[in-house]
Amino acid sequence: MNTIHISSTLHKAAEVYLEASKEPFGKNNIAYKLLVNELPNTIRKMAGINDKYKLQGSAGRGRFVEIPWIAIMNKRITKTVQKGIYIVYLFTSDMKGVYLSLNQGFSYYRDKYGKKDTENMKLVVQYLVLEKV
Numbered sequence: 034m035n036t037i038h039i040s041s042t043l044h045k046a047a048e049v050y051l052e053a054s055k056e057p058f059g060k061n062n063i064a065y066k067l068l069v070n071e072l073p074n075t076i077r078k079m080a081g082i083n084d085k086y087k088l089q090g091s092a093g094r095g096r097f098v099e100i101p102w103i104a105i106m107n108k109r110i111t112k113t114v115q116k117g118i119y120i121v122y123l124f125t126s127d128m129k130g131v132y133l134s135l136n137q138g139f140s141y142y143r144d145k146y147g148k149k150d151t152e153n154m155k156l157v158v159q160y161l162v163l164e165k166v
Contacts, residue, residue, distance in 0.1 A: 038075065039080065042067075042071065042076075043072065043122065045067065046064070046068055046071075047128040047130075047131065048128075049063050049064055049067065050064045050097075050101060050128050051127075058092075058095060058096050062092075064097065064101075068090040068091060069090045069091065069092060072122075074088075085108055085109070086105055086106060086107055087104075087106045088105055088106075089103070089104050089106070090103040091114075100123060100125070100126055102114075102122060102124065104119050104121045105120040105121070106119040106120075111138070113138065114136075114138050116138040116141035117141075118135065118136070118161070119136060119137075120134070120136075121133070121134055123136075137158075142154050
């Protein structure tokens with residue numbers, strides 16, 4: 034894995050995001066281009082990720098989000114960040130940091146079990162880490 038190139042592209046996105054997010058949202062915005070197109074493509078290429086994985090970046094839908102992200106999803110497990118388990122780069126809201134984490138979609142649990150349900154999410158975590166949470 035070529036972490037230097039991935040790191041520099043993540044850094045570039047962090048540098049421009051806050052200022053670019055004040056501009057109109059859409060495909061012509063540099064922050065949108067970096068997060069939705071360039072970063073997922075760079076990560077796929079530099080990390081040698083094959084087509085078994087879906088890479089998706091988001092700067093928001095219709096407007097810029099406070100915390101942009103780039104997800105790496107194993108297509109056998111999940112195809113959307115709303116449901117399933119996936120790896121994700123999450124930027125901090127001040128764009129001074131980025132974290133790589135293992136996440137699970139919350140929308141599925143909210144829609145199926147109700148707004149406050151976290152018990153089923155905890156069961157998935159217990160299964161994954163093989164210990165009590």
